[in-house]
Amino acid sequence: MDEIPAFAGIMDLKDYIQLVFSDYTLRTITLGTAILGVVTGMLGSFAVLRKQSLLGDAISHAALPGIAIAFLITGAKDSNTLLLGALVSGLIGTFWIRGIITKTHLKSDTALGLILSLFFGFGMLLLTFIQKQPNANQAGLDKYLFGQAATLIESDVWLMAIVTGVCLFVLLLFWKEFKILLFDKDYAKTLGFNTKTIDILITSFIVLAIVLGLQTVGVVLMSAMLLAPAAAARQWTNSLAKMVFLAALFGAFSGVFGTAISASQNNLSTGPVIVLVAAVFVFVSFVFSPTRGLLFKQIRFIKNRRDLELHKTLAFMYHIAETHENIAHPHEIKILNNFQGFTKGTLKKLVEKNYVTLKGTTWSLTAEGFESASNLYNQSNKKDE
């Protein structure tokens, strides 16, 4: 329902890139999804760090009745009017969530779930009501459910660009305030910052970004645009600024690649493809990030264990060698069999490192091996202190 028909059929990358620059529709859609990725990636970082990952989901679902009501009131189908409706109902949903959390005993996940289903249910009700109306104009409102990037026009992209620009400006202006709110809200309060104002500012921008994405990605998948780039970015850096930047970058690439895949294949809707590309970013980041990734964690674990085994064997040899005046005094390899964890492999490694020399069935420590073994001891002693 959402393929970009003009580009159906497989084409190679070069042709595609040429087309992006020459074809007006494709260029509009690519730009739109890229900008959307930037703004949702930036704001998504904040949502993730505030542990409000599900807030995005609740907001996007809460926006649906707004779209329907805006249509019912104005009868218009232009995206700006409908998105204004979405914005209003998204904001109402958000502040109800905040209200429920602060005024009742309910936990935030309950509040989020409650508002999400309540608003979404009401929105669906209105949508079916509209569809039954004898009005030829109503067809196509359901594109907001799953998104339809193909319907993006230049004015939509301009709107996205302006909102992204304003968001970036506010982000840079209040960077310090945002950071301290995210890290330690109570402390920020004691320093005299009006945390409520900062909070409302961040949340409003998150709502705005979500509403902007509804036309492209849709109510159901929108939260992924917010979370996936941010979750991926967190894996690569320990700096907030870099995380926000990377999330924006990942978001933009998800948009561009998603649009490209969707445009060059038949029958693939753009929104879900963008989300899947973002998911690939997440997957690659989870596995391959050098500090937090699963792969390197495992490699480090194995390497540490090997090093430790090597050190233990070396230390054992050191103890034996220590008892002799001549440290290079040869000892039977058999002795080492008494030592748990000794294997031929470790002996070979020690020889490779030039810590040990072998002669027939005997081994002896080299001067280098003796020294590094005694350093090993000093270090572990120092740690104990």
Next chain:
Amino acid sequence: MTKIAVQIDDLTVAYNYKPVLWDIDLEIPEGVLMAIVGPNGAGKSTLIKAILGILKPIAGSVSIYGKSYKKQRSLVAYVPQKGSVDWDFPTTALDVVLMGTYGSLGWIKRPTQKEKKAALEALEKVGMLPFKNRQISQLSGGQQQRIFLARALVQDASIYFMDEPFQGVDATTEIAIINILKELRKAGKTVIVVHHDLQTVPEYFDWVTFLNVKKIATGPVKDIFNDDNLTKTYGINYKVSIQE
């Protein structure tokens, strides 16, 4: 007569109808190193949070050197419980300490070299300078606590409120922290600490407040830190053998 640093009148705080603090009157003289002790749920952290305006009391007033807290913010520094923040937050030790300068900077202005220098000095004071660029999740519990302390030091306040700064830290860190607190007192600052380890009260502090929803007693440790007050506060027959 010494000046009163913090004056609390009729302070009452409630979470959902249940009073957590009941009608607290408290005067904290300038220059003391004071422990707030009491059982779990006695309202110790709540008292600090209410003084600092993080929680809204349902009644009562707090004044800092005779004026409302809002006017005296720059005189006050706060060290929250270590567990109150997410230490996996993407930031460095130095960056956290720099947050202590945000209050004097105010809105929008960014820290400059001057603030950075102050933050580095604070890190030096708590012995954390070598870790300044370390991601905060890679610090031990004791090191994280020192970072929080450095963040408060950089505020260069007159009154310090600390919520369980010794929780989950090793003996070395505990000694390092108490030495810094004693130095603060020597410099004429007032330090108020929520404290759990009754054994160390006489050694560390010169002033103590017993709290269990109501204020039980407040005064110099040598006068009021006794079995009678401990029993009143903790509700069981409490015996601390304090060898003088």
